[in-house]
Amino acid sequence: MIELRELTKRYGDRVAVDGLSVRVQPGVVTGFLGPNGSGKSTTMRMILGLDAPDRGEALIGGVRYRDLNWPLKAVGALLDAGAFHPGRSARAHLTALAASNDIPGSRVEQALRLVGLSDAATRRAGTYSLGMRQRLGVAVALLGDPGVLLLDEPVNGLDPEGIRWIRDLLRGLAAEGRTVFVSSHLIAEMALTADRLVVIGRGRLLAETTVAELAADDDSLEDAFLRLTSQATDHRGVGAS
Amino acid sequence: MNGYGFRHAARMERIKLSSVRSTWWLATAAVVSMAAAGAGVGLGYRSHTPVATAAQILNNSLGGAIVAQLLLGALGVLMVTGEYGTGMIRSTFAAVPRRRVVLAAKVAVCGGAALTVGLVASFAGYLSGQLAIRGTAIPAASLGDPAILRAVVLTGVYLGATALIGVGIGTIVRHSGAAIGTLFGLMFVPMIVAGLFGEDGIQVGRFVPLLMLLNSIAVTSPVPGLFSGWISTLLMCGYAAVAILCGGVLLRHRDA
Numbered sequence A: 001m002i003e004l005r006e007l008t009k010r011y012g013d014r015v016a017v018d019g020l021s022v023r024v025q026p027g028v029v030t031g032f033l034g035p036n037g038s039g040k041s042t043t044m045r046m047i048l049g050l051d052a053p054d055r056g057e058a059l060i061g062g063v064r065y066r067d068l069n070w071p072l073k074a075v076g077a078l079l080d081a082g083a084f085h086p087g088r089s090a091r092a093h094l095t096a097l098a099a100s101n102d103i104p105g106s107r108v109e110q111a112l113r114l115v116g117l118s119d120a121a122t123r124r125a126g127t128y129s130l131g132m133r134q135r136l137g138v139a140v141a142l143l144g145d146p147g148v149l150l151l152d153e154p155v156n157g158l159d160p161e162g163i164r165w166i167r168d169l170l171r172g173l174a175a176e177g178r179t180v181f182v183s184s185h186l187i188a189e190m191a192l193t194a195d196r197l198v199v200i201g202r203g204r205l206l207a208e209t210t211v212a213e214l215a216a217d218d219d220s221l222e223d224a225f226l227r228l229t230s231q232a233t234d235h236r237g238v239g240a241s
Numbered sequence B: 001m002n003g004y005g006f007r008h009a010a011r012m013e014r015i016k017l018s019s020v021r022s023t024w025w026l027a028t029a030a031v032v033s034m035a036a037a038g039a040g041v042g043l044g045y046r047s048h049t050p051v052a053t054a055a056q057i058l059n060n061s062l063g064g065a066i067v068a069q070l071l072l073g074a075l076g077v078l079m080v081t082g083e084y085g086t087g088m089i090r091s092t093f094a095a096v097p098r099r100r101v102v103l104a105a106k107v108a109v110c111g112g113a114a115l116t117v118g119l120v121a122s123f124a125g126y127l128s129g130q131l132a133i134r135g136t137a138i139p140a141a142s143l144g145d146p147a148i149l150r151a152v153v154l155t156g157v158y159l160g161a162t163a164l165i166g167v168g169i170g171t172i173v174r175h176s177g178a179a180i181g182t183l184f185g186l187m188f189v190p191m192i193v194a195g196l197f198g199e200d201g202i203q204v205g206r207f208v209p210l211l212m213l214l215n216s217i218a219v220t221s222p223v224p225g226l227f228s229g230w231i232s233t234l235l236m237c238g239y240a241a242v243a244i245l246c247g248g249v250l251l252r253h254r255d256a
Ligand SMILES: Nc1ncnc2c1ncn2[C@@H]1O[C@H](COP(=O)(O)OP(=O)(O)OP(=O)(O)O)[C@@H](O)[C@H]1O
Pocket: A011, A014, A015, A016, A034, A035, A036, A037, A038, A039, A040, A041, A042, A043, A185
């Protein structure tokens, strides 16, 4: 389980995450929705201890990330950017991370197979397509067979087959009793993948709900989402004239 | 075993260091540059009159360390900034959230690798210098001579310390270009400043890395006024320690 308590982060005088309190339960896929710049990635980074909150805390199974004994075996994370060195092969990247958490080499091969990168494993990761990079990120997340998964926009850059693969993967992982927390701004995709939804806007919690509940009053889930976030969207385009 | 430790982080860092090409390029270039400088010096002195002394040959044939220190310094810098530049640092800190364990592992792995490469490079400089003067009247410099052995070994240690200064600066600055610029600046600017002091420059100069290298460490006997080779080398290690400690303090509180 992931528990956020009054999580707050400021960059300069800009509040990126504002007193966010949420519990993410095991056994279901929880979608993390919000417009661009609403603080999803920042929240994910704070859960992982990469960014320090100004106030509040994020707990995983009751402990802070930095107090985990074997972080990769407890939490698997996919961050938005390609968090790897472009000159290193996928296999070397995974092997290095596995070594840090005493994960056997056989698991590296398993993870490569799971994401379909076995054939490209010796290639430098910098030569990968966007979808392949995303798959490498998923392999890192699965490496330690963790009970908690945090994925920031995992379907970014994936083809339809890849999107379905991620969807089935996440639902399967949740069905095994794991906690799956996945961010997206694609409401339609979340409707198919997630059971529960956490919706934020400008760093604040707007709704903690289920897909069914959110869509109940409106014509479509998209309308419901736009209504919910209409007061809390920073970056809105205008129609071309 | 309850939890990861330094040993695990060090294994990760070793795999990371050996799995990028830049490591091998920089290490090879460091050895080649010292070997080339050694050979160049030896060949240059072959027909020199008066006949060169053993000390002259040795001192000059280690001169390639000027280039090698920049290459190994860059190796140390890139071990840290290469991760910040690419986003890899987030994967690293997610795997090992106690950041000082990561820094300690980088220091151990980089220090070990750079010391090894530094010693190989230094011996390569010495050897190619000696090979290049074979068959001339110039006396050979034997590693059996403690002064010769000391100069060669300490030059290697100096190169290892330079890489660690690189790790420290990389951790403080985080940006590859800026960190390498800072490192090179710290190598050359103080030497120019020491020159401005004229006669009194030696008081400052004996603390300046490059002057220590050329006049105290990589020579059979230090220029008067400078520290002994051992002290100069220790001083370099001290600089590395300071840079790494500063990096360690900053590392703790900054967002990755
Ligand atoms: N390192 C940083 N320095 C300064 N401001 C930042 C930093 N990271 C994020 N922000 C700001 O914090 C806010 C939240 O950003 P964040 O990346 O968390 O949003 P997001 O919900 O992930 O958006 P998207 O859907 O576009 O990925 C934005 O206003 C962003 O500009």
